[in-house]
Amino acid sequence: MANTTVIGALAIHGQNPQFLVETVIRNRIYESNYWKEHCFALTAESLIDKAIEMRYIGGVYGNQRPTQFLCLVLKLLQIQPEKEILVEYLRADEFKYLRALAAFYIRMTFRAVDVYELLEPLLKDYGKLRLRDMSGYSLTYMDEFVYSLLTEERVCDIILPRLAKRQVLEENGDIGPRKSRLLDALEEVSVLPGEKAEGGVPFGAVERHRMLDPDMCQGVVRDRGLVQDLLSVHAVVASRPTGWK
């Protein structure tokens, strides 16, 4: 039927995958015209067309109407495509809304290790995204969106499943330490001792270096990945005060 989960779908986080969207919003989606008219019998292949036609992301707007983004998320939960297909969605970098959709689905359904491994590369994507919520449209960026997926517990009006902290996973040895682009750049600097430290740091990172305080970083520095990089650099500097110049 139109609203049932596909037969043979695996339970995610111990339940029907569609239940990851709360009942109220889920019923709103089932009632919405977009769901009935355009999302009927979508497959992982034909869903791409609909995802490309999307013009904004977001949860519910206006009179608690679900966005197309939310409808397609529920559709993905319903048809449960294979992991390779989701990775393929993520790799299509020119279709940013498809990418955002895949990122959201991955965050909702995959294991924590996979989530970190698949989503952290997206922190380098600075593409603009239009966000629609109760208060209207606003502008956000792919890296901000992914950062909020990794750190917040409620994105696009959906409670995300709990995600193990990266630090815990690192201590257990499930994933390696995060590869930081900034650290590479800093290492290049340390190779050239004659030059000033500012010379080799890209992207105006020095400007941002002054705002290392994470509270100050909130809302000032747009580049979430870089903020994390900077914080980790800070830690490195603190641990090796003599070796690093």
Next chain:
Amino acid sequence: MADKSGAYGSKASDTDFRKTWDKEEYAERAKKKDQEEKERMQENEERMKQGKRPRKGRRDDLPKPTELMKQREGPLELEKNLGKTMVVQNLSGKGPGQPGFHCETCNRTYKDSVGYLDHINSRAHLRALGQTTKLERSTLAQVQARIAYLREKTKEASSAKAFDFKQRLAEVKAKEVALREQRKAVKRIEKEKARLELIKDTGMNEDGDMAQLMGFGGFGSSKK
């Protein structure tokens, strides 16, 4: 009075305006219905013995669905007739031509788009179309092919939009110059023609006047 006739001699009794029923036909129908019901009950009894759910309505004799659930081809155009005033063609109350949305496959009319949408997504409608409610699973290769195709398509669309501004300006200029040249040529030809005409006219007129004066004009007959 012995015979029951009215004041005007008609034999109609009090209740003759009522519809008369073909009792035999209806008795036949009722019998048939009872027979069907009896069969259904027997079948249900069999099913109950096998531990299955009893059937509620009549069994419709549709062939088994063969296809998987498919996406609709083409848009539904639910808002096609929005804001239009239309004449209702069919006054019988059934079939197409009624106000609302009509499903041809199931021959049902819905008064609003929501009901109609619910119907065309329903199991019964899919069954009538010969589709099951199972969905086809697309493979990785299909997805890759689709993405590659869409990539090409969007590339084409974007390249059609992006053009070289200078080249376009040059093209427009060349077109304008060509147009001007053409107009000039047309004007020149017209002028030339007018000039020739003038010369011819004046020449002819002079000739005519002189001939008139001299007493002979033209080659026509002199008869009046």
